[in-house]
Every structure is written in C-alpha cells, then in structure tokens.
Amino acid sequence: MAIVVSVILGSVRPGRQGIRAAKYVQKQLEALDAKVHLIDPVALDIPLFGQRFDYIPEADRSPALVDLHAKFTESDAFVVVTPEYNHTYSPVISSLLNYFYHNEFYYKVAGIASYTMGPYGGVRAAIQLRPYLGELGLVTIPKILPFPVIQALLNEDGSVQAGAAGADGLAAVSRTFFPELLWYAQAQKTARAAGTP
Numbered sequence: 001m002a003i004v005v006s007v008i009l010g011s012v013r014p015g016r017q018g019i020r021a022a023k024y025v026q027k028q029l030e031a032l033d034a035k036v037h038l039i040d041p042v043a044l045d046i047p048l049f050g051q052r053f054d055y056i057p058e059a060d061r062s063p064a065l066v067d068l069h070a071k072f073t074e075s076d077a078f079v080v081v082t083p084e085y086n087h088t089y090s091p092v093i094s095s096l097l098n099y100f101y102h103n104e105f106y107y108k109v110a111g112i113a114s115y116t117m118g119p120y121g122g123v124r125a126a127i128q129l130r131p132y133l134g135e136l137g138l139v140t141i142p143k144i145l146p147f148p149v150i151q152a153l154l155n156e157d158g159s160v161q162a163g164a165a166g167a168d169g170l171a172a173v174s175r176t177f178f179p180e181l182l183w184y185a186q187a188q189k190t191a192r193a194a195g196t197p
C-alpha cells in the first residue's frame with residue numbers, strides 16, 4: 001500500500017505563488033510512489049475556522065469538510081506549504097487544520113515547506129510552524145524545504161525553471177527531504193498498525 005500524503009497549500013491569494021511549491025512537492029512525492037492529496041483551500045471553499053469538526057452535528061457538516069476529514073484520516077504524512085506573511089506562517093493553514101483534533105494527525109509525520117518571493121525562502125515562517133504542528137500531534141522531520149525567490153525558481157506547474165539560480169540547492173535538499181519524510185511515514189504506519197499508546 002502506497003504511503004498517502006496530504007500536501008496543504010497555505011495561500012488563497014489571487015495570483016498566489018504557492019501553487020508552484022505545492023505542485024513541486026506533489027511531483028516529487030508521486031515520483032517516489034506516494035499517493036498525494038493536494039489540499040487547495042481555494043477549491044475547498046471551507047469557511048474560516050468556527051467550530052471543531054467533531055463538534056459540528058453530522059447533518060451540518062459540508063461535503064467539502066467531510067471529504068477533507070476523510071483525506072486527512074487516510075493520510076500517513078503531511079507536507080504543509082506555507083508562505084511567509086509578516087515573518088510567520090499563513091493563517092490559512094491554522095484555519096484549516098484547527099477544524100480537526102487530533103486523531104487525524106496523531107502518530108503521523110509532517111514536513112514543512114516554505115517560500116517567499118524574497119531571498120530567505122520563508123524559513124522564519126517554517127520555524128514557527130513546527131511547534132504548532134507538534135501540538136496537533138505531528139512529528140516534524142528536521143529538514144525544511146525552502147523555496148527562495150520562488151517566482152524565478154519554479155513554473156506554475158511545479159517544474160523547475162531552466163537555468164534557475166536556486167535549482168541545484170533545491171535538488172540537494174529534495175534528495176533528503178522527501179526520502180526522510182517517507183521513511184518516517186512508513187515507520188510510523190508500521191508502528192500504528194501494532195498499536196498506539
């Protein structure tokens with residue numbers, strides 16, 4: 001059975017750059033035989049967080065929220081793709097993830113990908129995202145996947161732009177980030193099957 005990964009895109013802005021990073025992540029994971037759910041908050045059109053999923057009466061749960069719950073429950077791993085907004089991660093991410101508590105996430109792994117149009121690749125946002133994901137019950141892998149100057153690094157379909165200055169660095173980080181994520185996901189999947197504390 002393939003490892004299932006939800007890739008969560010953290011921007012809903014018109015003309016957002018983040019779709020490039022999310023599609024890059026999707027391609028890399030699929031090349032390693034993972035099954036990917038690309039979670040795009042624009043397509044889902046789920047309102048800002050107002051109540052936990054398990055507190056909402058079943059009849060009042062929107063199909064989009066029910067589908068998201070099913071995808072998160074099925075997932076062995078998560079990659080959260082965040083822009084850096086004012087030196088922290090996007091509120092789109094916490095609005096979406098706060099709906100769920102905690103069984104969808106516990107004893108599972110997350111990787112953090114961040115991006116900016118500037119040179120630092122969103123690492124300040126990435127660092128702040130780690131404790132938040134930890135509180136959800138996710139173990140985060142040490143490696144971060146930053147995309148600096150994303151508009152000159154990736155195309156809209158997630159492919160790397162020809163001759164991009166950061167291409168070699170991105171390839172080097174990717175060679176460890178994705179295998180590490182899938183290693184933890186497989187290890188935890190095996191352990192979960194044997195029981196959880």
Ligand SMILES: Cc1cc2nc3c(=O)[nH]c(=O)nc-3n(C[C@H](O)[C@H](O)[C@H](O)COP(=O)(O)O)c2cc1C
Pocket residue numbers: 011012013015016017018019083084085086087088115116117118119120122
């Ligand atoms: C509200 C807001 C805050 C931002 N803050 C930062 C920041 O702290 N550091 C940075 O490098 N870029 C910052 N930027 C620029 C973003 O890196 C750039 O706009 C990027 O494209 C945002 O991702 P998105 O297009 O997918 O929404 C900010 C942009 C916005 C809209």
